[in-house]
Amino acid sequence: MADPILDVRGVSKSFGAVTACRDIDLDVRPGEIHALIGPNGAGKSTLIKQVAGGLAPDSGRVFFDGQDVTGLPTAARARLGMGRTFQISSLAMEFTVLQNAVLGALGHRGGVFRFFRPAMKDAGLLARAREALDQVGLAEFEALRTSELSHGQRRQLEVAVALTLEPKVFLMDEPMAGLGAEGSHRLMAFLDSLRHKAPILLVEHDMDAVFTLADRVSVLVYGEIIATGTVDEIRANEQVRSAYLGDEALP
Amino acid sequence: MDRETGLNLALLGVMLAIPLWAMAADEPFLVTLTTRAVIFAIAGIGLNVALGFGGLVSFGHAAFFGVGGYAMGILASHAQGYMPLIEWPILVEGTKSMPVIWLTAICASALTAFAIGALSLRTAGVYFIMITLAFAQMLYYFAISWPAYGGEDGLSIYLRNAFPGLNTMDPIQFFAICYALLLAVLFLVARAARAPFGLMLNAARQNEDRVQAVGQTPYRLYLVAFTISGAITGLAGALFADLNRFVSPSMFSWQTSGEIMVFVILGGVGRVFGPVAGAALFVLLEHVLGGVSDYWHIYLGAILLAVVLYARGGIFGILTGRDTANG
Ligand SMILES: Nc1ncnc2c1ncn2[C@@H]1O[C@H](COP(=O)(O)OP(=O)(O)OP(=O)(O)O)[C@@H](O)[C@H]1O
Ligand SMILES: [Mg+2]
Numbered sequence: 001m002a003d004p005i006l007d008v009r010g011v012s013k014s015f016g017a018v019t020a021c022r023d024i025d026l027d028v029r030p031g032e033i034h035a036l037i038g039p040n041g042a043g044k045s046t047l048i049k050q051v052a053g054g055l056a057p058d059s060g061r062v063f064f065d066g067q068d069v070t071g072l073p074t075a076a077r078a079r080l081g082m083g084r085t086f087q088i089s090s091l092a093m094e095f096t097v098l099q100n101a102v103l104g105a106l107g108h109r110g111g112v113f114r115f116f117r118p119a120m121k122d123a124g125l126l127a128r129a130r131e132a133l134d135q136v137g138l139a140e141f142e143a144l145r146t147s148e149l150s151h152g153q154r155r156q157l158e159v160a161v162a163l164t165l166e167p168k169v170f171l172m173d174e175p176m177a178g179l180g181a182e183g184s185h186r187l188m189a190f191l192d193s194l195r196h197k198a199p200i201l202l203v204e205h206d207m208d209a210v211f212t213l214a215d216r217v218s219v220l221v222y223g224e225i226i227a228t229g230t231v232d233e234i235r236a237n238e239q240v241r242s243a244y245l246g247d248e249a250l251p
Numbered sequence: 252m253d254r255e256t257g258l259n260l261a262l263l264g265v266m267l268a269i270p271l272w273a274m275a276a277d278e279p280f281l282v283t284l285t286t287r288a289v290i291f292a293i294a295g296i297g298l299n300v301a302l303g304f305g306g307l308v309s310f311g312h313a314a315f316f317g318v319g320g321y322a323m324g325i326l327a328s329h330a331q332g333y334m335p336l337i338e339w340p341i342l343v344e345g346t347k348s349m350p351v352i353w354l355t356a357i358c359a360s361a362l363t364a365f366a367i368g369a370l371s372l373r374t375a376g377v378y379f380i381m382i383t384l385a386f387a388q389m390l391y392y393f394a395i396s397w398p399a400y401g402g403e404d405g406l407s408i409y410l411r412n413a414f415p416g417l418n419t420m421d422p423i424q425f426f427a428i429c430y431a432l433l434l435a436v437l438f439l440v441a442r443a444a445r446a447p448f449g450l451m452l453n454a455a456r457q458n459e460d461r462v463q464a465v466g467q468t469p470y471r472l473y474l475v476a477f478t479i480s481g482a483i484t485g486l487a488g489a490l491f492a493d494l495n496r497f498v499s500p501s502m503f504s505w506q507t508s509g510e511i512m513v514f515v516i517l518g519g520v521g522r523v524f525g526p527v528a529g530a531a532l533f534v535l536l537e538h539v540l541g542g543v544s545d546y547w548h549i550y551l552g553a554i555l556l557a558v559v560l561y562a563r564g565g566i567f568g569i570l571t572g573r574d575t576a577n578g
Binding site: 119 | 443447449453475
């Protein structure tokens with residue numbers, strides 16, 4: 001089995017009396033989609049933040065590509081190859097769709113401290129940005145102001161910006177929320193093919209999507225991972241059924 | 252050519268036409284007045300790099316305006332008194348050469364801005380406003396209590412500094428120098444605003460998380476922006492000192508910081524040409540209202556309030572019908 005690209009070991013985080021993450025172990029291996037599911041407030045986003053940076057764990061370590069990144073700032077982790085999408089879209093809202101994508105391409109390429117040639121006329125950046133927009137189905141909206149996009153489209157743009165970073169792992173916090181049936185299916189098909197480029201840690205509420213896409217699933221409940229396994233193992237897991245999935249028919 | 256470009260060119264045209272006409276009509280005072288507007292515009296363009304593009308609300312840009320002014324005052328006073336600036340370990344003489352003075356002013360104010368920025372940018376919001384104000388006040392009191400360079404009374408320079416091939420004491424020739432510098436600064440800032448640096452800085456103003464997620468560090472962008480911002484305002488300070496042939500601690504005062512901010516807000520925050528319009532309007536109001544009442548600042552305050560409340564894009568926002576400069 002290939003070494004994990006991302007390895008979370010014993011991470012805990014509390015906010016006052018609320019324990020959002022308790023001694024979490026989780027890894028993401030090359031070529032896989034690892035879905036992280038759990039009810040609202042389980043601590044999924046909190047875990048993503050500790051992996052991507054911006055929130056320091058109370059204890060535990062995060063290893064990425066063989067390196068301990070626990071103390072690194074967010075920007076450094078992004079440069080090492082973490083491509084993150086936010087649960088609540090976090091884009092430059094005054095920019096056009098294309099500008100946001102170029103921003104990603106620029107951040108990845110570097111050379112930010114250049115003061116003379118227009119960024120939006122840089123053929124290399126534009127090509128990378130347009131390719132990413134095309135991949136998520138936003139090509140025709142490139143001239144739109146980001147604030148004019150629907151919530152679903154903003155999610156797509158988040159994914160597109162992450163693509164421009166050519167990351168070694170994707171960290172996606174509910175990329176399909178608000179997308180509608182058609183958009184969801186399109187994005188699902190895309191993520192399905194994306195895993196071969198870089199593995200994905202996927203937080204998702206849409207169970208159809210999770211059970212179709214995921215190679216492995218981890219179930220987070222009240223800050224604890226109660227099970228990790230293949231889709232079939234998770235479906236069959238009694239604890240998961242009672243704690244989270246309920247007894248309704250599972251997909 | 253879109254409407255905003257047309258307005259920009261019209262504005263530059265008017266600022267060139269007024270002194271030319273005034274010279275023909277033998278009204279040197281109007282030339283000087285327009286020169287004042289041009290210099291204020293440069294100061295405002297400087298602040299706009301921090302405030303407009305980076306969202307850094309500095310209430311301490313008088314620090315850089317003053318450093319630029321004193322760079323001129325110190326160099327020129329040594330030169331006119333035939334006193335070397337430094338004798339040991341190397342001999343450094345004063346100078347009356349404008350280009351050398353500008354370069355010194357730019358470097359000194361850039362260094363000051365780098366130092367103040369490196370400390371202040373660790374804070375944000377109201378704290379940033381207060382700490383930049385505090386640094387400028389420190390320099391203000393320092394200038395007041397520095398007898399070697401005039402203390403409270405400031406420094407008088409008898410003759411304007413020299414520029415090769417020009418008679419700088421002639422108002423229209425000095426205007427031409429300032430106007431040319433304005434064009435150069437506008438050009439460079441407009442380029443930088445569209446360059447990778449400007450794009451990333453603008454993004455940081457809108458959303459720091461986004462900038463970090465694409466692997467960049469907002470603090471560094473801010474620090475570079477603040478340094479450039481201070482350097483431009485410092486250049487304006489040197490020109491202002493030369494215009495008046497006088498430097499005083501009031502260049503460091505918080506009122507000066509406020510006025511520079513007014514140029515930017517009146518004109519339209521975040522637009523390259525905004526401060527030009529703002530400074531022109533400010534000088535116009537200062538002249539017209541100042542003639543009507545000693546308390547003209549009250550009217551200015553009312554106008555400013557109206558702009559902030561009803562026209563967030565400043566004059567340019569009103570004239571172009573757009574709030575921001577993007578997209
Ligand atoms: N900054 C914070 N300060 C205090 N409490 C927080 C903070 N961030 C998260 N929490 C709490 O931690 C718990 C986990 O939140 P988190 O956002 O990680 O859940 P989630 O699994 O992502 O939920 P959702 O499915 O709704 O997105 C919640 O109880 C939340 O209220
Ligand atoms: Mg969440």
